[in-house]
Amino acid sequence: MADSRPTNSVGHVYLESESTRVLPNAQVKLTATALDTNYIPMANSNVSLRADKGTIDGNVLTAPASGTVTVTANAGGASAQTKIDVITQPDSISVRQNGKAVSAITLSAGETATLTASAMYRHLPVLGDNKGFTWTVQGNVGTIENGVFTASGSIGSGSVTASLGRISVTVPVTVTARALRTLDGFETSFATATGTRAMLSYNSEMTRVHNGYASARLDYAIGSEGNAYIGLNYAIPSNYDQLNFWVYGDNSGAQLALVTDTGSVNLGALNFSGWKLLTANLSAATAITGMIVSSDTELISAVYLDQLVLSYGGLTDTTAPKLSLQYNAASNTVTGTVKDDIDGAAIPTIRVTYDGKSYTSYTYDQSSGALSITLPAADGAQHRVSVVAGDASGNLSRAGMNAGTSSTTPAFNDMKDHWANDAVAYLKRSGISNGSNGNFLPDTNISRQEFAVLLARYLGSSQDHSSVQLPFADTNEIASWALNGAKAMYSLGIIKGSSDGSGKLYFNPTANVSRQEAVTMLGRLTEKGYAQGALKFTDSSAIQSWAAEYVSTLSEMGILTGFSDGCFRPGGAMTRAQVATVLYKF
Template identity: 35%
Template sequence: MKKRIFRALAALTVTALLLSGGAVYALGEVIRTTFTQTAGGITIAQGVSYISGRQTERWLEYSPNPTVSPVVVYGSKVCNYGDFSSMSALVEKNGANVLAGMNGDYYVLSTYLPLGLVIAQGRLISSDAGHWAVGFREDGRTFIDKPGLVMKAKLGTETYTLGGINKIRNSTNYFLFTDEFSYTTKNTAPGTDIILRPPEGAELTVNCELKLTVEEIIHSEGAIDLPAGKMVLSLSDAADKWRKYGVENLRVGDTVTISVSSDEIWNEAEYAVGSLYKLVTDGEVEPGLDKGEKAPRSAVGVREDGTVILYTTDGRQSGYSTGLTIEQLGQRMKELGCVEATIMDGGASTSLHATYIGNNNDSLVNKPSGGNERSVSVWIMLAAKGEGSARMTSVGLMPFDVIALPGTRIQFTAGAADETGRPVAASGYKWTSSAGSVTESGLLTASGTATDGKVTASLGGIDGSARVTVVDVPDSVAVYNEKTGQKISSLSVNACDTVDLTAKAVWRYMDVASQDDCFTWSCPDTLGSIDGNGLFTAVNSMSSGVITVSAGGVSAQINVTVGIVNTLLDGFETSASSITGARTEKDMTRVARGFASAALDYDLASGQALFNTSLNISGTTNYVNLWVYGDASGNSLYAGLADGGEVLAATLDYSGWKKWVFRAGADIKALILRGQGSGTIWIDHVVGSSGIEQDNTGPVIEAEVKGGVLTAHVKDETDGLLPVSLVGVFLDGLPLDFSYSNRVIKATLPDKEGSGRLTVRAKDISGNISEWSIFTGGADISAFTDMKGHWSEIYVNYLAAQGIIGAQPGTNAAQFNPGAPMTRAEFAAVICRMLRIDTAGYADHIMSFADLQDIPDYALEYVRALSALGVMKGALNGGVLYFMPSSGLTRQEAVTVIGRLREAGRAAASISDFIDQDLTAEWARPYFGALVYSGVIIGFEGKLMPRGTLTRAEIAKIAALVI
């Protein structure tokens, strides 16, 4: 029931609607291109096109002017990084006002060092590495060229070519570092570092000669600190004799001459940023650009008239934007009128920002493929100089552009700014519209018929406008669940339930603004009732039917089943006796839900195998859902019903778990396998249901702790009110007393020293598990001297307080050694303690590891337990089984052990977005997915590193969050 006023910022558009009429560009068919003026006179453009999928691009257009100029911004050190907000603050602290910007050059992920040139305020910050670069003059005029820096160092009578300035040292050349590089030289191998004192006031530029005095000569094994105000000339021990000669004959007090030269045009660069690939030269696309991967891209271009284009296109987002190849990027920059253009960093780094008129803060204009803005090492920003006049020079509206259905209410707000883009307080705007009726407060009700108009706010002779396109016939309509925001094509509800639905329309691949009463809703009386805002109320008995929603003659329908009630027929947790001849299986690789399944060993020598069952359905059951672990035999599994009928339950042409559903109007009296051969299949979690829709989503838990009392609301979309047997509250892994009534859990937390891990767990009838967890209480006392300030400190201290983890065996008991790998023996101990596994129950288990004597005494009982459970089986070497207790574990081994010890049924996220997901073993993928879904594992710089060794700190985090 959507009665809210539409306030969302739609596509950033206002002044032009260009329909291509079928024209084909680098992006395919250009559907809509729009422009708007923003603060400081900068133009924001957005385009939507279609070529094998929607493509979305945005760019800034800047013409050099006395007020606004480009700057290149890096952190306090060139190897630092930051988001746009934190980096723009560095500019604004000097009195400028940042209006817009874009990410800059590619950088090295491990160091955040830009690949190419950085110039700031005329100073050479980092050399070009032979790449292209963009130069910004003080007056804003821009050029693109190869700096071709020639950098030399004269030591005594010899002159040597520098490998780079503020670049990572290699094993061959001299490298020069300043204190703007980082806090250290970042060298990783032995070498000689010469501390140099520059003349007072001397600065490195692209054309300079500096005579520096040797203050100290140090032979170092790796990185050294970079002293403030000094420079360091560094040479690796692996360099040749001629270069070493320069160092060997150098003495404290000697002079070292550093010279840098380049084409004179670079003397004009007040700021500069590097670029890996040139895209357009003299108005033509560079030949040989990559035609392969489509990805988010960024680029800088210059038109013949000097206009600068800061361009981005999003990608890797199906249905929103596919991305471009580098060749397509070059073609697009040429189409936008650029005579020169060059690439910037792309992928998840692609980020475009702007400040809208009347606002004080920048907004992220594009939609990064990583879901959030990525911090990068260098930014290109457009900044207004001076404090401004505080006199209104421009008016802007938000949203800038809307496509809407007739009757949609849209709340516009007006803002004013001075010539520097700083907001100016203003009121009393006069509102007018050619796209509907607008109130004095800027609330527009869109026209009842199709139109292409605008809303205007006027004050003091200055106008600001927003574009409004009213669409009376959309291309498509879809139905969504109002609460979850999920698109739905079918709906299952219990009798008398109410469900709030909403509808969305699409026109030319773009979303159309609306409220629910802009649509027409209907359903048959036998199904229930639905009001004009999409609020559906089901009838009080089982039923099925269709809800229809329409706008402009375009409709969508969803199939609705009322009265779905799920009943667990058997989960096989304690026994498989409901299936004659089945055995209980507790190998977690053969369990779909819970901790056990039913194994059916079969031999089809006679053509079929019969397993009598006592799976009795309830009166509300029309369908049966069950998990079947197939063996790729091609055999068929049938259900024999009490009424004498048979129904195909599963076709076993696959390997692994798969959920099946079949119609069953009577009790199941037998499971029948037909086909050939022999083998084993597994059955798990058989559920009777009143409807055919499968439930694979866990309950929703909303919880909070106030005043030492936990309040949790638990609801399952399918099962509604869950029985108390399927919910629980745990503190530090131990059950906590609670009350449960009408989907609400209440629990009083005990007083305790230190922190506690509080968990609410709920499982629906289909076996889907959800958990909500937080740390409660105060901080734990630090147990180790080397953990203060470490990112894992809270987890290590908590586990130490619980007696789950300690110092690394055989090391200083006061130190944790967070970066050290955790051995397999210690991991076994930590996991058993974490999951409170009763090791005494496995005392009789005989282990057959050839290196049994190498297992430390403290770990023996834990290794025995995990060996008995089949989750740490060791490895064969030359046909001999070893446990390798002192070896480390890979991440995928560790998460798999943990996953196979936890109850099956947790949701798992896709890991396909991780860069190295293809390195993950198939057996580890679901366990990674479960920990990613729950936020226990978030990866590092987009990587899972599944084959990397897990550190003690990483294990501590996982253990603390999983307990």
């Protein structure tokens, strides 16, 4: 049996390197320990290290650019050696970002990305870091130092290459414009703030919303006491020197100014009504601290603010992201791309719905803009997949498509071979419509009260609205089965009634809902931010002004297509089948 007692006399030296295969200039940790004659480690012995190539600092070897390094450890007349090979011709190189293999990089102008290269030799990893590789950039897309890539200030495409010896790996690089940043969209309800003769409050009345479902209302009172001021508290990150935001003007002529930590920025006169995009030069400011409304005359009024966006270099963005979708029946998946000319692929809003319900089984690659949606198992029915993409400026785009198989089974007895069977089947399985006595009556015109009930069911409104007081003179004519639905839609601002000129409002519950009325109700449910193109129907001039905005929006969204002759027939009645189709696409 070996003696286990310390002898305190050096008999051996143990020497080990972190790896025997390293990259040029790699930092290699060395472990050296003196052992006594009974092979017991000696805590207080002095072990010296030296290398025939490279340099040693403490217990760390900095490898040379090439060759084989012999490291010797000495202690009390005993010594040990180890050899370390510097690999200059690896078998392969790979590049990672945030621990994941990277095949392409998309960055905004001025952004940085830290890349990490690694090498393999004879199926084993080689120790080292980015300093062991030669890094180069192709194209005027930026600079790189030890794997840290900094994108140039202008858009373009090129590549980054990491090489060692004859082996290299190249990663394509795309530089987009620097992404704009949403400072505040006012989508989350907030407590009313009071300033000096001013008040900022949350607004959800959709006619005073430019983007999303909400905005901020700024009430002000200017009198002999002075101007109106409301405090704000927004930090301004570096690289942004401009604020873009929408103002719904009151045409008062008052002056509006933004206050920052470096002074005030005059935004001009409120000499307009409706929405207008304003820009403020932030210069060297690091914070927005308030807003001033001033005038030489006494004023009591209100304006609305929406979608505060940080920008730079005079850039504004009123164009929605580009969105495309494709359905693959074999894999039962929907794939597509989402890109933006200003923000690149860094889209802050991606929403997917499946049969009108929020759906989360999808992936989105911020670098490439690739979108992939994995659908539920096919069930022999047709389903609707819709995607909404929104950029930092609140611009929205929408695409939808059918997925699955068009059903040959009629949803109701009277739906056999009907063109709207798939849409009606959607209403049935979603519990929006159960028909009547086994029939749907697809070609029957739908009344205003029936449409209100369908909308309430579509929204999933199960609340008791019995306490809601309807202002309509014909409320007593609303059927009992439709009363809660009508109250629900009124409380949401979806139905507003019409006047006969005597000052009374009427709902006209049993009257047919016209196409422009139905589209207006749907439009009031739609968040703001979608493009509004010119109306292209042959009878566009017949569309009432109160409906034109909504007809334009839903047409741009792909929900309305009109008739084969190019007309819309705004005053015409809508059939139950047509309503089913619109709700299916909505």
